[in-house]
Amino acid sequence: MADTATTPLSELDRDIAVTAVASGGEEATYAADLAPGWVVGGGLNGGYLLAVVGSALRQHLPDKPDPVTISASYCSASVPGRAEVRVRVRRNGGSLATAAAELWQGEELRLTTLATYGDLARLQAGSNPFERVSAAAPELPPRDSCVPASFAPEGFKRVAPMLDRFDLLLHPDQVGWAVGEPTGRGAFSAWFRHHDREPDPLSLLQVLDALPPVTYDLGLPGWAPTLELTCHLRRVPAPGWLRVQHVSRNVAGGMFEEDCEVWDSAGRLVAQSRQLARLPRPR
Amino acid sequence: MADTATTPLSELDRDIAVTAVASGGEEATYAADLAPGWVVGGGLNGGYLLAVVGSALRQHLPDKPDPVTISASYCSASVPGRAEVRVRVRRNGGSLATAAAELWQGEELRLTTLATYGDLARLQAGSNPFERVSAAAPELPPRDSCVPASFAPEGFKRVAPMLDRFDLLLHPDQVGWAVGEPTGRGAFSAWFRHHDREPDPLSLLQVLDALPPVTYDLGLPGWAPTLELTCHLRRVPAPGWLRVQHVSRNVAGGMFEEDCEVWDSAGRLVAQSRQLARLPRPR
Numbered sequence: 319m320a321d322t323a324t325t326p327l328s329e330l331d332r333d334i335a336v337t338a339v340a341s342g343g344e345e346a347t348y349a350a351d352l353a354p355g356w357v358v359g360g361g362l363n364g365g366y367l368l369a370v371v372g373s374a375l376r377q378h379l380p381d382k383p384d385p386v387t388i389s390a391s392y393c394s395a396s397v398p399g400r401a402e403v404r405v406r407v408r409r410n411g412g413s414l415a416t417a418a419a420e421l422w423q424g425e426e427l428r429l430t431t432l433a434t435y436g437d438l439a440r441l442q443a444g445s446n447p448f449e450r451v452s453a454a455a456p457e458l459p460p461r462d463s464c465v466p467a468s469f470a471p472e473g474f475k476r477v478a479p480m481l482d483r484f485d486l487l488l489h490p491d492q493v494g495w496a497v498g499e500p501t502g503r504g505a506f507s508a509w510f511r512h513h514d515r516e517p518d519p520l521s522l523l524q525v526l527d528a529l530p531p532v533t534y535d536l537g538l539p540g541w542a543p544t545l546e547l548t549c550h551l552r553r554v555p556a557p558g559w560l561r562v563q564h565v566s567r568n569v570a571g572g573m574f575e576e577d578c579e580v581w582d583s584a585g586r587l588v589a590q591s592r593q594l595a596r597l598p599r600p601r
Numbered sequence: 602m603a604d605t606a607t608t609p610l611s612e613l614d615r616d617i618a619v620t621a622v623a624s625g626g627e628e629a630t631y632a633a634d635l636a637p638g639w640v641v642g643g644g645l646n647g648g649y650l651l652a653v654v655g656s657a658l659r660q661h662l663p664d665k666p667d668p669v670t671i672s673a674s675y676c677s678a679s680v681p682g683r684a685e686v687r688v689r690v691r692r693n694g695g696s697l698a699t700a701a702a703e704l705w706q707g708e709e710l711r712l713t714t715l716a717t718y719g720d721l722a723r724l725q726a727g728s729n730p731f732e733r734v735s736a737a738a739p740e741l742p743p744r745d746s747c748v749p750a751s752f753a754p755e756g757f758k759r760v761a762p763m764l765d766r767f768d769l770l771l772h773p774d775q776v777g778w779a780v781g782e783p784t785g786r787g788a789f790s791a792w793f794r795h796h797d798r799e800p801d802p803l804s805l806l807q808v809l810d811a812l813p814p815v816t817y818d819l820g821l822p823g824w825a826p827t828l829e830l831t832c833h834l835r836r837v838p839a840p841g842w843l844r845v846q847h848v849s850r851n852v853a854g855g856m857f858e859e860d861c862e863v864w865d866s867a868g869r870l871v872a873q874s875r876q877l878a879r880l881p882r883p884r
């Protein structure tokens with residue numbers, strides 16, 4: 319076990335840390351300080367915000383440390399600075415707990431969520447060992463043949479300081495959108511690693527929303543507001559590089575679903591998410 | 602427009618009707634009467650319960666009549682009889698509202714949900730017309746070559762009165778599980794129609810959870826408890842028969858995700874859902 323007295327916290331762990339400030343009745347409140355390093359475009363990254371909420375839930379449910387599922391509705395754009403996470407446990411018994419949690423800044427609701435927490439390793443150890451996996455990990459060239467997000471133009475990086483938080487190596491066949499030549503397929507895949515920590519179920523919440531929206535690959539750049547995002551954490555990830563894949567199969571009626579999968583270095587599908595988002599307005 | 606004064610309500614509409622009983626502060630309460638006709642196995646069908654909650658939300662948000670997204674955690678098994686839906690609006694502005702809603706029976710929380718409501722037809726009319734659909738509708742033989750759920754053995758139908766609520770015609774290649782010969786693929790597809798009503802976004806909540814769990818097709822019969830279920834309503838469905846498909850791509854770690862798609866008679870993908878469930882215990 320790591321010696322927490324001497325091991326410095328990773329950047330992500332520092333930036334999602336929360337402090338209990340109030341507990342009474344059925345609601346508990348945790349203070350957070352949203353870090354400017356996770357800004358991308360007009361607000362803070364949705365996956366980072368989810369990890370902040372997830373961090374408060376973990377602190378509130380010490381014997382059930384892992385997110386198993388979390389669903390979120392994004393209500394308004396967050397800004398760096400003080401925030402509160404308000405947790406209401408809805409059920410806690412056996413190996414799982416269900417809780418509602420909201421992220422507030424002053425009088426503004428940023429994010430409302432519904433989550434299931436448990437101990438992923440323990441859940442798995444005591445469960446039916448049957449396996450059947452037809453999902454396939456994304457086929458990615460070796461990392462030195464992929465395109466680092468740090469190659470993005472300076473103008474882009476200036477509005478997306480989040481890109482400095484991790485190594486993101488994009489499939490070389492899927493970066494044409496950056497120069498006005500999207501593939502039109504609506505899919506992205508990449509290698510991913512936080513600079514200074516190994517993945518765990520909580521950090522995967524950030525990973526599940528780290529890539530650009532697939533609409534960029536469809537020739538529809540611009541803001542694609544998320545209506546709803548649900549994450550399923552399927553396993554404790556092995557250390558090492560992750561492979562991440564985004565795809566949409568039904569872009570229609572002004573909306574699109576975006577399915578994300580995260581695969582670990584052992585070749586396991588460790589997290590899945592699906593979001594429903596609105597298409598950017600035509601230009 | 603139908604003359605609601607003389608058109609009798611459909612069975613589903615009768616069984617999901619709610620009555621406002623209290624409204625104060627930020628919470629409103631609606632009374633419901635859960636109908637025994639929707640029992641399947643040890644409790645009421647999860648899709649029916651979601652439609653009951655959805656019915657209260659529709660009544661509470663008159664200018665935003667359609668579910669667009671709803672995520673649910675099932676906390677305890679519901680029983681026929683009195684229930685309450687408690688609604689807390691979290692955000693209501695522009696074309697969308699976000700609300701939390703819970704289904705209670707006495708002191709027991711049955712179901713907690715987070716939903717986005719709007720007017721689907723209006724949302725679509727004012728949106729980016731770009732379309733790209735790579736999802737494919739399930740390939741089903743003609744209806745008279747499929748296997749009606751009403752052919753199930755009497756012993757099965759006795760514990761699943763829900764099967765009398767709709768026409769469900771299963772793909773003939775996927776019914777082997779009923780005689781101990783599952784295909785092992787983990788997929789189901791079927792024709793679906795409620796007896797006495799055309800589909801609408803609310804009724805689709807029931808349709809998204811009407812088929813048996815794909816675990817039956819994997820040779821794992823038994824109760825597969827749902828941890829979380831999220832539905833996305835993508836379009837107002839056309840009248841007529843629906844095609845429904847369930848599939849799982851990652852059965853591992855004691856859990857499986859089940860993706861459901863509902864296609865309407867016009868060949869449109871009108872609803873998607875994903876649930877995370879635990880595998881049945883080994884026998």
